[in-house]
């Protein structure tokens with residue numbers, strides 16, 4: 001084993017020398033300038049200036065494998081001694097003995113510039129320690145050992161010391177010649193243990209951390225600041241030694257970390273002694289200083305390893321700081337590394353070259369700053385020159401202290417300057433910050449203003465829209481309120497008028513009752529007189545005479561309501577005298593009423609019957625009319641006289657069973673005869689005791705007779721007299737019942753012994769027209785209102801349309817006529833004649849418009865087209881609705897329902913069996929107000945008042961408010 005340098009010290013000639021780079025070293029102010037020594041004058045003159053044993057050089061590596069180099073956070077001053085580190089919050093300047101950027105200066109240039117002079121000193125007997133310090137991956141190993149292209153400091157130093165590489169020494173040894181004899185030891189400090197890389201212990205087992213299959217390393221102990229029993233390789237051939245060093249260097253423990261693919265996990269120390277001159281070179285490649293998390297170390301062993309590495313680095317840092325601070329105690333023994341480096345720091349002849357490796361990467365800035373701070377601290381280390389005697393020693397200690405103080409002062413001064421600079425920068429930054437804040441505040445205020453304006457304008461816009469909308473809604477509401485008010489007034493007025501009508505009707509009923517009694521009395525008298533041969537010279541007989549003139553004997557007459565009471569006495573179920581205003585209607589009477597609506601056959605003179613029928617209708621329908629006059633009364637009397645005259649020819653009236661509705665179908669003559677005979681015979685037989693009930697019955701019959709003619713018109717269709725005559729061979733045929741109900745009821749012809757039936761459709765129409773007139777409160781007399789449509793129908797100029805014109809106008813809807821069982825027989829040409837007229841009203845007298853021919857199955861919609869065409873021809877584009885003639889409500893047909901209602905369903909005209917009547921209601925442009933009540937006129941409804949009342953009470957047709965009002969008005973009217 002080669003002896004250690006310490007064990008075999010070689011006396012060397014001390015030749016203090018300065019490195020060529022001494023100019024780069026800090027220029028220390030003289031001690032007397034900063035800190036006067038106890039004897040400043042003599043000390044300054046006699047004592048050599050204190051020496052800085054540590055020289056600090058920075059080396060900035062290049063960006064690894066990056067084509068586009070990012071912005072460097074490090075700036076080098078022009079003199080190459082100061083490096084400025086820029087960060088987000090500012091920058092820091094570090095003054096070193098030299099800074100080298102590897103991008104500008106390769107290893108060769110760096111070595112020559114900063115290391116070569118030291119190596120040359122070792123050749124001459126100096127002691128020098130070159131330490132690589134820096135974070136992991138910063139290029140320590142690269143600088144120390146180099147790469148295949150560029151040898152590092154180790155191999156360059158070997159070449160320089162051994163003297164190889166010169167041309168005169170030849171290139172036979174691979175560029176390394178044979179020169180000075182050297183001894184080289186290679187040590188590794190791993191986990192605070194020193195291993196001898198040149199020695200291997202094959203017998204020993206494999207240690208932790210070594211690769212499998214490789215012999216374990218020999219562990220060494222430290223003794224006297226040196227590795228005891230360390231193995232040396234000695235020689236003077238640089239090539240061989242270099243190869244051996246390169247070989248064993250590979251035995252170092254390396255590991256891939258996040259920071260470095262081949263990170264050195266141990267400190268490596270190469271000790272080169274030049275025994276001939278006593279020179280010593282220590283090359284130390286330290287493991288990277290790193291924190292555990294950053295290195296990505298996981299697991300206990302890895303963490304322990306990193307901790308041990310850091311222990312060496314931290315210990316070295318403390319040693320440097322202690323020496324720099326002049327501490328009495330320097331913690332060399334804190335780690336194996338510092339124990340081995342103790343000589344380098346304490347030996348006056350030893351120089352330290354600390355190479356700080358750093359990365360330009362901004363991400364590594366905190367490590368770079370930490371490394372540079374460490375170097376700056378190391379730069380503060382001063383050492384006094386060696387003095388032989390005690391006095392000089394004491395003086396020397398003064399000098400050292402003075403130098404140290406001066407260095408510290410300089411350091412403090414530098415820090416103060418830096419501090420001032422920073423304060424200045426901080427002030428500027430603060431001012432800039434204030435300026436920016438002001439700008440931001442201004443911008444914010446502007447933004448708020450704009451936002452506020454926008455909001456205000458938006459609010460204004462919204463509020464204006466809301467106001468506008470509110471105004472519109474308010475106006476609409478007021479309008480609606482006004483309309484409602486008007487409607488309410490109208491309803492009030494209508495209610496009032498109805499009450500008046502009810503009252504008038506009551507009066508009329510009373511009047512009729514009295515008149516009937518008179519007639520009965522008169523009839524009785526005349527019958528008695530006849531029986532007693534008394535000449536008929538009374539008023540009653542004259543009345544009968546007049547009636548006989550109109551209806552000659554042999555012709556069947558008519559049936560009148562008064563006749564009904566001549567039949568079998570009806571059981572009165574809960575019916576009181578009408579005068580008592582009992583509105584309940586007995587079932588029997590309801591039956592009779594409904595049967596009345598099934599029609600009456602008319603035999604004899606149609607015109608006469610029409611007159612009678614109309615007048616009877618008038619006398620009932622317009623009982624309550626305000627315009628009732630005396631003429632009407634006279635006419636009613638005439639009608640009644642006629643009826644009475646039929647009573648002269650009484651035959652078999654008593655045979656009629658009044659309980660059977662069909663028995664109500666009688667000829668007028670027989671009715672009258674029956675009436676007369678029955679009345680007289682009954683009076684004779686029952687005397688006056690039944691007079692009261694008979695009167696009641698008669699009055700009820702009057703009501704029934706005057707009853708709901710619209711129902712009559714709706715349910716019953718009659719052939720025209722002429723048609724009937726032709727069909728029956730001169731005798732009248734029974735009416736054809738078209739309603740659905742009639743289909744299930746026995747034919748009148750079969751069941752009734754009587755052949756004549758009055759034409760209720762005339763009465764129905766008359767009542768309808770009269771109703772319309774009454775509703776509109778026309779100033780015209782009811783008679784004129786009644787007769788006018790008929791006359792206008794008869795004299796109207798008919799507008800005949802050809803078949804082709806018709807088919808053009810209603811091409812889409814014309815379908816072949818399907819004659820159903822209950823359909824009315826129509827014209828042979830398959831067309832229906834439709835008389836079109838306006839509804840009689842106050843403004844419109846109910847003018848006839850035209851007569852049209854349409855196909856049988858045409859709908860009201862088709863009819864509308866023809867009518868509209870006709871109206872447009874006459875420049876009369878009046879809109880209209882069809883009225884449901886025969887409908888008790890008299891309501892207009894809804895437009896959407898027109899297509900579903902056939903024209904053949906329209907009521908039949910008076911004279912032509914195939915003619916129908918279409919009554920149109922003009923549509924006013926103004927607000928449509930109901931001009932009628934949705935139920936029939938009150939005068940026709942007295943007998944069914946209970947029904948109406950219940951309907952009103954149920955509020956079927958009115959709003960609750962209106963219904964209630966009508967209900968109360970109605971009840972009030974009935975109770976008068």
Ligand SMILES: Nc1ncnc2c1ncn2[C@@H]1O[C@H](COP(=O)(O)OP(=O)(O)OP(=O)(O)O)[C@@H](O)[C@H]1O
Pocket residue numbers: 060061062064102134135136137138139140141142143147260262263264265286287288289357
């Ligand atoms: N100046 C440089 N020029 C080119 N490549 C370099 C330079 N410095 C370092 N490298 C490369 O960077 C990688 C890491 O370098 P190196 O191993 O020397 O770092 P280190 O400081 O020794 O790290 P550790 O402390 O982990 O051992 C290597 O691959 C090396 O070749």
